[in-house]
Each structure stands twice: as C-alpha cells, then as structure tokens.
Amino acid sequence: MTISSIRRFSACAFALGAAFDAAAADHLTITATHDLAIARPAETIAVPWKSVNDALPHAGIQHIVVKDAAGRVLPHQVTNVAPQAKDPQRNGVAYGELLFQHDFAPGEKSATFTVEKTDAVVAPFPTRVSARIVPERLDDFAWENDKLAHRTYGPALAAPAPPGSDKEVLRTSGLDIWFKRVPYPIVDRWYNIGHDHYHHDEGEGIDMYNVGTTLGAGGTGIWAGGKLYSGINFTAWKVLANGPVRAIFELTYDGWDAAGTRVSEVKRFTVDAGRYFDRIDSTFTFAGTAPLQAAVGLNKAPADKGEDGKATFTQDAAGKALVQWVAQKKNGDFGVAVIVPSAGEPAFGADGNNAFMLAPVTSGRPLRYYVGAAWTRAGDIASAAQWRRTVADEAARAAAPVRVALSTQ
Numbered sequence: 001m002t003i004s005s006i007r008r009f010s011a012c013a014f015a016l017g018a019a020f021d022a023a024a025a026d027h028l029t030i031t032a033t034h035d036l037a038i039a040r041p042a043e044t045i046a047v048p049w050k051s052v053n054d055a056l057p058h059a060g061i062q063h064i065v066v067k068d069a070a071g072r073v074l075p076h077q078v079t080n081v082a083p084q085a086k087d088p089q090r091n092g093v094a095y096g097e098l099l100f101q102h103d104f105a106p107g108e109k110s111a112t113f114t115v116e117k118t119d120a121v122v123a124p125f126p127t128r129v130s131a132r133i134v135p136e137r138l139d140d141f142a143w144e145n146d147k148l149a150h151r152t153y154g155p156a157l158a159a160p161a162p163p164g165s166d167k168e169v170l171r172t173s174g175l176d177i178w179f180k181r182v183p184y185p186i187v188d189r190w191y192n193i194g195h196d197h198y199h200h201d202e203g204e205g206i207d208m209y210n211v212g213t214t215l216g217a218g219g220t221g222i223w224a225g226g227k228l229y230s231g232i233n234f235t236a237w238k239v240l241a242n243g244p245v246r247a248i249f250e251l252t253y254d255g256w257d258a259a260g261t262r263v264s265e266v267k268r269f270t271v272d273a274g275r276y277f278d279r280i281d282s283t284f285t286f287a288g289t290a291p292l293q294a295a296v297g298l299n300k301a302p303a304d305k306g307e308d309g310k311a312t313f314t315q316d317a318a319g320k321a322l323v324q325w326v327a328q329k330k331n332g333d334f335g336v337a338v339i340v341p342s343a344g345e346p347a348f349g350a351d352g353n354n355a356f357m358l359a360p361v362t363s364g365r366p367l368r369y370y371v372g373a374a375w376t377r378a379g380d381i382a383s384a385a386q387w388r389r390t391v392a393d394e395a396a397r398a399a400a401p402v403r404v405a406l407s408t409q
Contacts, residue, residue, distance in 0.1 A: 026117075027055075027056070027114045027408070028051075028055040028407075029113070029406070029408065030045065030047060030113045030406055031111070031113075031405045031406075032102065032111050032404050033110045033403050034400060035109065037106060037107055038397075039393075040103070040104035040402075041104070042101050042273060043103070043104055043397075044099055044100075044101050044246060045099070045101065045113070045402065045404060046097045046098070047097060047098045047115075048097055048098075049092050049095035049097060052064075052115060053091060053092045053095075055406070055408050056115065056116075058090040060090065062121050062122055063121065064076070064116065065115070065118050067116070069111065069113070074100045075126075076099060076100040076125070077098075077125075077243065078095050078097070078099070079241045079246075080095060081096040081240070098115070101274065124244065125244045127242075127243030128146045128183075128245070128273035128274070129143075129144070129145045129146075129246060129273050130143065130187065130242060130243055130247060131143035131239055131248075131269070132187075133154070134191060135156075138156040138157040138167075138168065139153070139155055139157060140154060141153075141249075142187045143269065145271055145274065147180065147276050147374075148179065148180060148373055148374075149180055149187050149190075150178065152175050153173075153176075154233050155234075157169065157170050157171075157233060158170065158171045158232055171232040171233060172213045172214070172216070172232060172233065173220070173221075173233065173234070174211040174212070174214050174217075174299070175215075175217045175218045175371065176207070176209055176211045177216075177373050178198070178205060179206055179334060179377070180375075181378045182204045182205065208304035208328075209334075210299060210302045210304065210305075212299070213353070214297075214299040214300075215296075215297035215299060215353075215354045215356065216298075216302075217371055218278075218280065218296065219297060220282050220297070221258075221294070221356075222258035222261070222263055222292050222295065223295045223349060223356070224293065228295055228356075229259060230295075231254070231255075231256040231263075231265060232253075232256070234251040234252060235254045238250045243273075244273070245273050246270065246273070247271040248270050248271070250267065250269070252264075253267070258286075258292065261286050263284055263286045264285045265284050266283045267281070267282050267283075268282075268283075276372040276373065276394070277337075277339070277371060277372030281366040281367070282361075283364065283365065283366045283367075289363070291361055292361055293360060294358070294359050294367055295349065295354070295357070295358055296338045296356055297322075297338070297356030297357070298322060298336055298338060300354060302324075302336070303326050303328050304331060306330070307328035307330060307331060308328070308329050309326050309327065309328050310326070311325070311326045312324070312384070314388060315346070316395070317345075318392075319392050319395035319396070320340055320341055320346045320357075321337055321339040321340075321391050321392070322348060322355060322356070322357050323387065324336045324337060324355070325384035331377070332376040333375075333384075334375045335373060335374050335381060337373070337391040338356075338357060339370040339394060339395045339398060340357045340359050340368075340370075341368065341370075344359075347359075372394060374387055374390065
C-alpha cells in the first residue's frame with residue numbers, strides 16, 4: 001500500500017499552506033478548522049508525514065512532540081505504510097500520517113497545534129485502540145477502543161465440526177459488539193476468562209449482542225430481486241496501524257453468489273480512540289460495469305436471551321442514518337446505528353432478519369459508511385433520544401470533515 005492510498009482514507013481534508021522553508025523551520029504549525037457549531041470530541045487530526053518531514057527534515061518519530069495552544073503535550077501516532085522500506089537518510093519514506101486528537105468544544109471552530117523536534121526520546125503513549133486476530137478462539141478478529149469492543153468471525157469457526165467433537169460452527173459475515181463499562185482494554189482479558197464469564201456483566205461489561213447468521217451491527221450484503229445475498233466468514237486479514245490513536249485493518253471475504261453475480265469484498269476498518277463509531281470502507285469486486293445495490297444493515301432482534309428485547313428503528317433521511325434502540329429487561333438498553341454518507345437520497349429496506357440502508361456500488365470503488373453503538377450502563381448515553389442526537393452529530397461530522405492547514409511561519 002502506498003502513502004497516497006493512506007491519504008485517500010484520511011478523515012481530514014488537507015489544505016496545505018505555503019511552501020516550507022525547511023532550513024529555517026524549528027517547528028510546524030497545524031491549524032485545524034471546521035464549520036459545525038456542535039462539539040466534536042476526540043477529533044483525529046491527520047497530517048501527511050511528508051509534510052512534517054518537509055518542515056522538520058529528518059524528524060524521528062521518537063524525537064518529536066505535538067503540543068496544543070496551551071503548550072500541553074498530546075499523544076500522537078505515526079502510521080507505517082511500508083514496514084520493509086529502508087531509510088538510511090532518515091527521510092521517513094515508510095511513514096504515512098502523523099495522527100493526534102483534539103476535543104472541539106461547542107462553537108470552537110479552530111484550533112492550533114505545533115510539532116517540534118526534541119533531543120529527548122519520547123516514549124510510546126498508552127494505546128486506547130487495538131486490533132488483532134484471535135487464533136485462540138477459532139480465528140475471531142477483535143478490535144476495541146475505550147468506548148466499545150467488536151469482533152467478527154474467521155474461517156476456523158466456519159469449518160465443519162470433526163465427528164464426535166463439540167466444536168462451534170457459525171457461517172456469517174455479521175459484526176458483533178462487546179459492550180464496555182470501563183475505558184481500558186478488555187479483549188485479551190475476556191478471551192482469557194472465557195465464554196461463560198464474558199456473557200455476564202462482572203463489572204467490565206458484557207457480550208450480549210446477538211449476531212447469528214444476520215448482518216449483526218453493520219455487516220453488508222448485496223440486495224437483488226428482493227433478496228439479501230451476503231458472504232460468510234472472512235478468509236484473510238491485515239493490520240495496517242495499531243494505536244495509540246487509531247487502528248486500521250482489512251478483512252477479505254471470498255466470492256459469493258448474488259443472484260447470479262459473483263461478488264467478493266474487502267472491508268477496511270478505521271477505529272479511533274474516544275469514538276462510538278468506526279469508519280468502514282467496503283470495496284466490492286464483481287464483473288461488469290453496472291452498479292449493484294449494497295445493503296448496510298442491523299440485526300432486527302439483537303437482544304440477549306431472556307431479555308424480552310424490544311427494538312425500534314428510526315430512518316433518519318436527513319442524516320443518512322438508520323438508528324436502532326433496543327430495550328431490555330435486565331442488562332440495560334443499547335443503541336446501534338449505521339450512517340451511509342454517500343447514499344444520495346437515502347433508501348431503506350428490510351428482510352426477515354435485518355433492517356438496512358441501500359447504496360449503489362461500482363466494482364472496485366469503496367463504499368464508506370460508519371457503524372456505532374452505545375450502552376446505557378456505560379454511563380454516557382441514557383436514552384433513545386440521546387442516542388439519536390449522538391448519531392445525528394456523528395452524521396454531521398462525517399459530512400463536514402475538519403480542514404488542516406500547515407505553516408512554518
């Protein structure tokens with residue numbers, strides 16, 4: 001993957017300033033602006049590393065600091081897009097982007113930061129995001145930030161059970177949610193304590209979301225002739241970045257039949273710290289130039305067993321979002337949503353198991369969408385109305401990305 005491909009997926013629109021006077025610069029000034037009146041917590045600011053290197057030649061990722069306008073040092077991350085690259089001149093040829101975050105307060109539409117070299121070694125910052133294959137649990141792939149955890153299912157889970165074994169078999173491309181009530185990482189601990197424990201809330205949260213053979217929370221398929229055609233378990237994975245600010249990974253789904261058309265898919269996930277929503281770029285590949293209708297969906301009945309769950313949906317045409325709220329008897333309520341900014345005039349659909357949004361897709365061109373969830377016991381979202389407002393704000397943020405300008409003056 002090239003540096004240009006990473007730029008294509010950046011959340012920010014880059015407005016680069018005047019040419020840098022590299023020899024004279026002792027710091028790089030970054031100004032981030034946007035046009036919304038709402039708060040934008042945990043906004044990730046992304047700057048091409050080439051621009052950092054042009055301003056601060058031979059800057060090492062372990063010898064820079066990022067500061068806000070008050071002089072506070074911010075956690076930062078530099079993505080590595082070419083791990084095998086050699087760089088004897090320390091030109092940063094392997095690096096993609098410098099990432100850090102800012103909490104925009106309501107009405108705050110501009111913020112300024114500086115990047116400086118330092119002789120001291122800057123230790124890695126504590127990570128708030130992670131993504132990994134889980135070979136100890138039948139090739140699950142799991143990811144999390146400080147708000148939520150998720151998983152989906154690999155080829156080992158889809159494989160038939162050997163005769164006489166009690167191996168679980170599940171064939172689905174649906175996406176799962178693990179609801180957290182703590183900000184620290186829980187994925188490794190939950191896999192360690194095992195199935196019989198993480199299906200109960202023992203203080204850190206709970207795996208109570210029902211996926212089965214549905215799309216789960218943000219799975220995809222092709223809608224054709226009034227029927228949903230979706231793939232099964234992923235067959236390949238690749239981690240591209242892994243914290244402390246952002247994790248990026250890809251999952252590959254082998255071809256499946258969609259009403260006579262063979263379709264395959266690669267999903268690229270972008271998971272940021274402090275956010276309820278992940279960004280997903282799904283690239284479908286199929287023969288022909290005519291577009292297909294992709295479905296981005298939610299399980300209609302995701303409540304846990306014994307909860308007598310009652311799910312309601314809101315079709316938010318203005319926000320291009322499908323919003324779900326699930327009321328339960330014992331383990332708290334939760335919301336889930338998908339946002340499809342490129343849907344044009346939003347179209348909604350459903351089958352027996354899933355509700356979904358529809359968007360045309362062309363072979364080889366990614367469809368960008370967002371998937372999020374929140375749980376009342378986590379403490380931030382207490383009602384369906386508050387969840388709808390949160391989704392509307394996220395949709396507004398997706399439609400109005402932060403702009404970044406750079407200067408060495």
